[in-house]
Amino acid sequence: xxxxxxxxxxxxxxxxxxVAAAWGWTPAGRSxxxxxxLAVLAAALATAVPAELEGETPVAVGVALAGLLxxxxxxxxxxxxxxxxxxxxxxxAQSMQQAEEVLRGGAWIGGLERAAVAASLMAGWxxxxxxxxxxxxxxxxxxxxxxxxxxxAERFIIGTFTxxxxxxxxxxxxxLAT
Numbered sequence: 001x002x003x004x005x006x007x008x009x010x011x012x013x014x015x016x017x018x019v020a021a022a023w024g025w026t027p028a029g030r031s032x033x034x035x036x037x038l039a040v041l042a043a044a045l046a047t048a049v050p051a052e053l054e055g056e057t058p059v060a061v062g063v064a065l066a067g068l069l070x071x072x073x074x075x076x077x078x079x080x081x082x083x084x085x086x087x088x089x090x091x092x093a094q095s096m097q098q099a100e101e102v103l104r105g106g107a108w109i110g111g112l113e114r115a116a117v118a119a120s121l122m123a124g125w126x127x128x129x130x131x132x133x134x135x136x137x138x139x140x141x142x143x144x145x146x147x148x149x150x151x152x153a154e155r156f157i158i159g160t161f162t163x164x165x166x167x168x169x170x171x172x173x174x175x176l177a178t
Contacts, residue, residue: 003052013044014065024076034080048176070118070170114167121171
C-alpha cells in the first residue's frame with residue numbers, strides 16, 4: 001500500500017469514526033458506538049504512522065474530520081467511561097451521579113474543551129491545551145470547592161482526562177499523517 005493510499009485510508013477511518021460518534025449520541029447507541037469509535041480511532045492512529053496526507057485538500061479534510069471526531073466523539077466516550085465508573089461502586093456511584101447535577105453544562109463545556117485542545121494541537125500550539133484547562137478549572141472552581149458533594153471533583157477530573165485524551169488522540173492522527 002502506498003503512502004497516498006494509506007492517507008486515504010486514514011481519512012476513511014476518521015470519517016467512519018465521526019459516523020460512529022454521531023450514533024453514540026442516540027439512546028440505543030450509548031453502549032455500542034463509543035467503543036466502536038474508540039476502536040476506529042485506534043485504527044486511524046495505527047494507520048497514520050506510515051500515511052502521508054499531502055496537499056491542501058487532504059490535510060484540510062483530515063483536520064476537519066479529526067476536529068469533528070474530537071468534538072462529537074468525546075461526549076459519548078466520556079459518558080461511556082462515566083457509566084463504567086458508576087457501575088463499579090455502591091456509594092461512590094451515588095455521589096458521582098449527584099455530581100452530574102452540580103456540574104451542569106458539562107456536555108457543552110466538554111465539546112468546547114475538545115475543540116480547543118484539538119485545534120491548538122493541530123495548529124502546533126500545545127500551550128493552548130494548558131490555557132483551555134486553566135480556564136475550565138477556574139470556571140468550575142466554585143463547584144469543585146463544594147464540600148457537600150465529594151463526587152464532584154472526581155467527576156470533573158475523570159471527564160476532563162477522558163475528554164483531553166480523546167481530543168489529543170484525534171489531533172494526533174492528523175499530526176502523524178502530515
